[in-house]
Amino acid sequence: MGTVLYYYPGNASLLPHMMLREIGAEFALRLVDRAKSEQKSAEYLRLNPNGRIPVLIDGDLVLFETAAIAMHLADRHPEARLAPPVGAAERSEFYKWMVHLTNTPQAEYRAWFYPDEHVADPAAAPAVKAAAGKRLEAMFGRIAAQLAGREWLLASGFSAADLFLFMLVRWGRAMPKPPREIAPLGAHAARVLARPAVAAALAAEGIAAPFV
């Protein structure tokens, strides 16, 4: 079956999409039409029982969870240098950032984008969203402090973790205090945006400026 990425523009699928273009791999994009709730269709649930985007098909492998897909792609294509080699000290830092980004800000974004899922009384949703926004602000502040004075998250250079951070910074562009306004994060996003593979992924998804 080759490599197929199930995506929706700008969703978590953007990370593996940018990676596939960095790699220069052959792949097909398959739109999961959220307007028709296709992520909850019987066909899609066979691929991801959680009903969430993305899914990657890589030959016989069917994979869900963005971070797992990203780490899989980095391992499958070591020549693209999207992760430090296994055994290198920086590899552990790479794991740290991938797990932190998926487990902390990405997970928190569920409460920001889907506050209704977190309340019994719909009237409480705006307060839940506002509180998630505040927690995200604090999380991005801590990430920014660790990024200060360096170009990329890892001392060894650019990696998939930078693409992940860029995607999360982008998601916050409508927050009261967008993460791009925290200086190292805005500059970091600009560096990521300058990469031709990233521009190509955004264009292919029909995403126009402002990107972050």
Ligand SMILES: N[C@@H](CCC(=O)N[C@@H](CS)C(=O)NCC(=O)O)C(=O)O
């Ligand atoms: N932990 C999952 C979360 C994926 C996720 O929340 N995807 C969102 C889009 S960014 C989604 O599918 N939303 C539609 C829905 O929940 O119905 C992952 O990283 O793959």
